[in-house]
Amino acid sequence: MSNDRETLRVALFATCLIDALFPDAGRATVQLLERLGQRVEFPLEQTCCGQMHANSGYFEVELVGRYVDVFSRYDAVVVPSASCAASIHHQHPMIARAAGDEALAVRAESVGSKTYELSQFLIDVLGTDDVGAYFPHRVTYHPTCHSVRLLGVGDRPLRLLRNVRGIDLVELPRWDECCGFGGTFAIKNPDTSAAMLADKMDAVIDTGAEVLCAGDRSCLMHIGGGLERIRAGVRTLHLVEILASTEDEYRPDRAPARSQPGAAPARSQRGAAPAATEEPPG
Secondary structure, eight states: OOOOSOOOEEEEOOOHHHHHTOHHHHHHHHHHHHHTTOEEEOOTTOOOOSHHHHHTTOOOHHHHHHHHHHHTTSSEEEESOHHHHHIIIIIHHHHHHHTTOHHHHHHHHHHHHTEEEHHHIIIIISOOSOOOOBOOSEEEEOOOHIIIIIIOOTTHHHHHHHTSBTOEEEOOTTTTSOOSOTTTHHHHSHHHHHHHHHHHHHHHHHTTOSEEEESOHHHHHHHHHHHHHTTOOOEEEEHHHHHTOOTTTOOGGGSOOOOOTTOOOOOOOTTOOOOOOOOOOO
16 A cells, blocks of 8 residues: 555544544544545534534524635545535535525535545545555445435445455445434434334344444444344444554454354344434443
């Protein structure tokens, strides 16, 4: 792996969930990008991108203006969340125009054009699908809805995972099905959400994976909460936490716990109440 690449002024947009509940994914993003020769900054003025509000019909133009003001000075903005990146790309200009502020809409489009979901930045900007990672575990990958249907990240995360040393990467059955989270969808439609979650958990368990990874911590919180509730023995990790792992820094004491030999895999239960969220990683 070569580090002979241009050094950019890169900002990390951490997202609310990673900043508040899953900071390991934010730290891993900085660790990985710095290992690849980039200078990463975390502007303290950043706030929510407004996706949660917009998805519920509340267009918060002030949040769009804050994002544009904070991040316009950087060469690139990296977002370890496809759903937030998609909101910045597609909802920010729409919200500005709905407020009658065409100048802000144009600025939002400009900043959005240099805002990248993590795998997009690694492959499209840095030009690499091999980041020198090492992760000797059986892993399956869940493509989140916004990454597939709105942002169009395609196979970029899988290309990165296939180059991880030691990994046993297995395809997730029915990978294109939603996990049932959808932000406020899970709250407004709990029975439907729980049924979709049960299908997703069955698919994950069928792979025999030790680890489920994805590019959105929100979906992993939802699925991981369900898996924890039925004691499935599957750990959830953000994609970047795997990519940031190297052989020199690998710590077996932080490896996923393996299921006991001969133990029957847990199964989800139809009609169960929505799963509780995972405990934040320590």
